[in-house]
Amino acid sequence: MPAHQKTCLALGFGLAVLAAGAVQAQEAFPSKPIEVVTHAGVGGGTDITARMMMVQAPAALKTELVVANKTGGSGSASFGYAASRPKDGHTIMLITQTHLLTLLQGKGGTVKVGDLVGIARATEDPQVLMVGANSPYKTAQDFIAAAKTKSMKFGTTQIGSVDHIAVVGFAEKAGLWKPIVVPFRGGGDIVVNLVGGNLDGALLNYAEAESQIKANEVRALIVFAKSKMDSLPQTPTAAEIGIPAVYSTTRGFAVLKGTPEDRIKLLEEGLVKSMQGKIYQDYLKSSGQSEGSVVGRADWQAEIDEFLKTGDAALTSLGIKK
């Protein structure tokens, strides 16, 4: 083959690639069902959040959505799966702080800190310090005074989890004795042991103990949020008793870096719109989560970055991260 023919071929091939690329860019999005990857098993809290969002999402995003439950490794398995999918916006992750802690510990496989692009926040659930009804501590001040003279036993979910870090942070900021952390499988077990008197206290979400609070079996002492909760009008915030601490369990949608900018924008609009629908808002209200849970990309990304900073320091001080 003579040289000029080669050049022509190469040119032609290059043009073809360019043309294909142009077609690719103009291809309608979404063109197939969107997968929502979560680390929670079917029926877990995060799984239910995803499914509640999905009720009204097909109308807003003009496509079907499916949940992919990739349990395992506190989010590692879900990162692994999301990284194996094309970054074309048809795969979104529903992440929690657990995922961020997993990334910080370097367990995200090929996904590294900074590879996550936030789209929209889905839930914000403040942590609340609770004690059993038979506990001698009637107020936040009682509890804190006692905790300065002995180590309190706190129930938490696994070591290095969001609530574990919150317990340690609270103890440091309030100048308490080093707490004894008793890990449990889930919030339900912790509530039972609070009522049964096996634990001194726990940081839980309101919904986890709502029925016990209503039945006066559990007392809420401190809300770790910026403002008081509607569902707990009597309970002071941490700031009101002089401890500058805010902790919440947060979930939100994200994609991996490399997803086209225009598609992220479409996803943000669609997700925010579907989460402002009645069904999702009712779910937020009935599960005791804050009404301002749903925020867009800018605020959510700022929160992710902030948490990555504080989480890093906390893991290091717990000795979990070398």
Next chain:
Amino acid sequence: MDAFLAGMAILADPYMVGIILAGTVLGVIVGALPGLSGSTTAALLLPITITMSPVASIAFLGAIYCAANFGGSITAILINTPGDPSASATAYDGYPMARRGEAGRALGMSTIASAIGGIFSVFVLIVAAPLLAKAAYSFGPPEYFALAIFGLSMLAAVGSSTGLKNLMVGAFGVLLATIGLDLMTGVDRFTFGVPELSEGLGLVPVLTGLFAISELLVQVGRLQIIPERLGLSAMKLPSMADYRKCAKAIGLSSVLGTFIGILPALGATTAALISYNETRRWSKYKDEFGKGSIEGIAGPEAANNAAVGGSMVPTLALGIPGSATTAIILAGLIVQGVRPGPHLFNEQPTLLYAVFASMLASNLIYVVLGLFAAKLFARITLIPDAILWPGVLVFAIVGAYGPNQSLVDVWVMLSFGVIGYVMRRYGFSPAPLVMGLVLGTMVEETLKQSLLIFDHNWLLFFTRPIVVALFVVTALSVCAPWLARAIRGATKSARLRAAEK
């Protein structure tokens, strides 16, 4: 009383009966398929239930839950593949019966025992939910530890091989239970860098491998042998004599299953395993177990369905779900604006009675289904092995992959198929392995939690009345053979002395 009648009135509403019927049929089907469980189905259908009325949506989910637990036994009996982990104990004796050509008898007993257990637990739920709800609070880690020790004390006796072999297999199961994230330290153990293993070995793949795949390997070696087909007897339903023989097992297991279901941390699987042990312990025909004892079906089946009603107690009375499926039912209630908890019994009694009525109805519907369909399903055992078992293999792979959509689970299942085959070749029963796997995690975690709570002073275990009672029962059951011998010896010498006089 008005509320009770209003709740029962839903059964006169054709729409509601249709919903319950649909839920029950669906539940039996997904229960029978190893890859789909009641909890997965309930979660998938949760968004659909939002559009229904609160009563209809919970009736629907409740019917799926009741029926799925029964459905699991169908495949456990016919092809040694528990459709649901809670049916694993049913396969120990159900499958040998099906091989003997008594599939109909086994399925019929499973149907009746399931329904009696299920209905008993719904009545307990109706009468005692608010009272029993409080019992859950007195079970902390120390009490669960004592309960798990009680369960493990039976390791040597569960399964069809010798005591020593059972203990070896059980210990292996406890060892396998350590795979995964250590709850106390957050460290991954024996996961070899596979993130999917950090949750521990999935019960579904392990069971499917141990039972179905190992059976497939056994069958491969038998293809030259033309088995004698007992066509007609396969359709025979249990006789009155069978029911009389199993009455004790069903009664005992219904009570035990309901109680274990009420404890928030334990579900139908544990209930079935512990009931299988207890049925065997109290049976007059101990030597039949593992070889096709009809009591060995009646016990666990009554228990796993009784655990359904039991686990609804903490769900409705405390808002604490006792199992994966009740967690979804709880979410379904919350979405409907109903907050479960102690106040629910005063605020919305009609809704509660409607839920109870629908669960009762579901239990009755699958009896009719089960007895009619038993004859139909029993024909599965008449399919030639060369066609049936490849089908089972496909089924098992789909089943292991399904719950987590993970290939790791498929590999786990296939590995356990080989392990199960080797165990059976050398006369080890797989039952203690399942026991060890389920109870091993519980023993380890509750012991560490208890020691943290007791400030590492283990003597404090003996300050808890429930713990002491369980320890005493465990000690008695371990020492039972020597005690019996001692008592016999004492009465004999007393008789001799009396004769000398």
